[in-house]
Amino acid sequence: MSIIPPRTLKGFRDYLPQTMAAREQVIETARSVCRNFGFAPIDTPVLEYSEILLGKGGEESDRQMYRFEDHGGRDVAMRFDLTVPLARFAAQHVRRLGTPFKRYHVGPVWRGENTQRGRYREFVQFDFDTIGTESLLADVETLVVVHDLFAALGFEGFTIHFNNRSLLNGLLDKLGLEDQAAVVLRALDKMPKIGPHGVSEELRRAAGTSDQQVNSILALAGLTGTNDEVVAALPAIVGSSPRAQTGLAAVEEVLAGVRASGIPEERIRVDVSIARGLAYYTGTVYETFLADLPGIGSVCSGGRYDDLASLYTKQRLPGIGGSLGVDRLIAAMEELGMVDESAAAADVFVALFVPERVGDYLGLAAELRAAGLSVELYPEARKLGAQMKYADRRGHRLAVIIGEDEWDSQTAQVKMLATGRSTEVPLSQLGRRCSDMLEEAG
């Protein structure tokens, strides 16, 4: 029989235990934080009718979609994000579930992108949204969720930058550029890549703005200082149109709410340069940056939208949400040395020595598990060297070694694998002593 070469598709990859253990930890942390705020989980099918997905993410997204005809002749496609499925889901179920509807959703999405620069065609997203309320309390809570999530993941230097779309709209009102919002947003969103000069060029070319208008827009986007300084400087720049007033009041209210929630001041920044290219955001927009890895851009972003599901229902569904790129975040955590390499292995490795005693080893492993330890028992009575090599490679922390003599004296050798230090422990105390040693080692 000829061998089929074992390989993954271009742009796809396997997750080996260490990386997958990190992904599980990130997802479990995100779930736990969201549940703490009353978000509930949902799931939607990977496949949708193509008409549900087409045209929602723009031309590029349509072109990159994995789309085909199923057995029943239906035109179907694999989801490219979790937002469009949420819109469809909300239109279908929200009457029954009631609002505010707070959900989180984690799963893979697919985009047939170019695979250069470490981009993959399958990646996992974690989204959370609050639907059916215009209350700014939901905006505050969204930012607090992001804060608690990154704190729980163990990040120290992270900052959530937030803005409100109405500030820029207010300025455009003042400048007589009301109709150019989309063009201006697109240009501003490129700031990190093309700089102020590039943005100026694009504004002149695409929106026909004057030098003075360009300068006002760049003055807004370039505003820096403490949160209070920025808030104090804004009114003079954005003017006093109704949209400007709305934006100013919203920024102040969200900032006050985040402070009232006990978020440290250095974790949150009013940053009027945050544009978020997507046209559907209408109020608060935010991005999250890691101080130690500024180059990777935002690791968690989102914003407020006026109407999530207008394509599928006449019921108006305003809301706010966020999206965490799980795989991208794990790559960042690996780069920062934050991934626990032993997370994929059981705490305790039990070597198997005396084949006639296999029942005793099994009973001992069961006892240790009942004492709250995770335990891997080697399945074959191979030489000690081979078994210890396996335990080292797997990343176990403790090895329990019991030969015929130890069975007779009812003791075990317990070895800390990181230090190589061995201790003799009576079997009757083994569970407690292993727990203590793991705790001491931290």
Added chain:
Amino acid sequence: MSIIPPRTLKGFRDYLPQTMAAREQVIETARSVCRNFGFAPIDTPVLEYSEILLGKGGEESDRQMYRFEDHGGRDVAMRFDLTVPLARFAAQHVRRLGTPFKRYHVGPVWRGENTQRGRYREFVQFDFDTIGTESLLADVETLVVVHDLFAALGFEGFTIHFNNRSLLNGLLDKLGLEDQAAVVLRALDKMPKIGPHGVSEELRRAAGTSDQQVNSILALAGLTGTNDEVVAALPAIVGSSPRAQTGLAAVEEVLAGVRASGIPEERIRVDVSIARGLAYYTGTVYETFLADLPGIGSVCSGGRYDDLASLYTKQRLPGIGGSLGVDRLIAAMEELGMVDESAAAADVFVALFVPERVGDYLGLAAELRAAGLSVELYPEARKLGAQMKYADRRGHRLAVIIGEDEWDSQTAQVKMLATGRSTEVPLSQLGRRCSDMLEEAG
């Protein structure tokens, strides 16, 4: 703008919060049990080259596969189980990872089946396997994992039935039917559906067996009694060929190992009627049944295979594993009333009354979360009735109500939503008192 009807594809469904919370609990429990035994997580892409998947699950599986051409003209398909991707994964990575390799893998799989009788085209499986060892200790451990998993999920009446393929092979040796193993297995696997008479008919027709041969086969498959009685009766039936000896020794060793691991006798049964239709099993095979729902068949099954990945590598990879149909198990748990309907809601609901005090509510919610409670704060200062109706519908357990008077006196009304009983609690003790009330209510 015309409305696109919001709908899911035939055979697909959304998971609403309560069902999804149950799925998360089942998966988290399965993960935790597997990790306790040293299994590590992996993931593989949903899409594979079609040549990897084709021909592995039989003709029906090929026909039901979601298969299409991707943007690069590749012939690709969505996985229909987690075993074939594991075989490909093992062939690709096992040299680096080393053996024994113990992995678990959870994710959706797709089969374009007929959708009658509650079958879906997308469903979640949880698989765990130990690869690279022929030691029967891995067989024992597999059964102990299944036991610990169902015990941890809260099932009381479940039994794991195990058998060994070599017993039947021994009998076939004795009857001179060595070449008919596949046909006999297929017939025996239909026993629950067509009964002994149907099996007899099929054996005569497909394998040309004599009455005496049929009777011997049915005598084996019909053997009942305590585990010790069945083990004692086996040698006389299956004879003394090398394969029979292997099977007898294996059943005794696995039974002894399971007992040594402390599994209660009523949870495990030597059951020679367990056939498992799949041809690739070579040793231990097992199924798991729920006493309260015998009609749904096995909820967790698996067995030992000689060589997982021979299609993709020349390295021999024996192993043993199991597969849990997560969605099917949740349907069973719903039927048995085992799904906690409040699992999708935060413990504590905080009503919002005094809009000017929104910062105080936010600070209070943060404090309660810091005290270990999950808290949902209503985002709008609507009428109490509307807020309480929302809390009831969501399934919160406690409601915290603080109006202007309560803020002044620094107290809260805490209401147990199940009983309607209210208690006045000083704000300074709120976290602790809420925790106590939740604990008392169980």
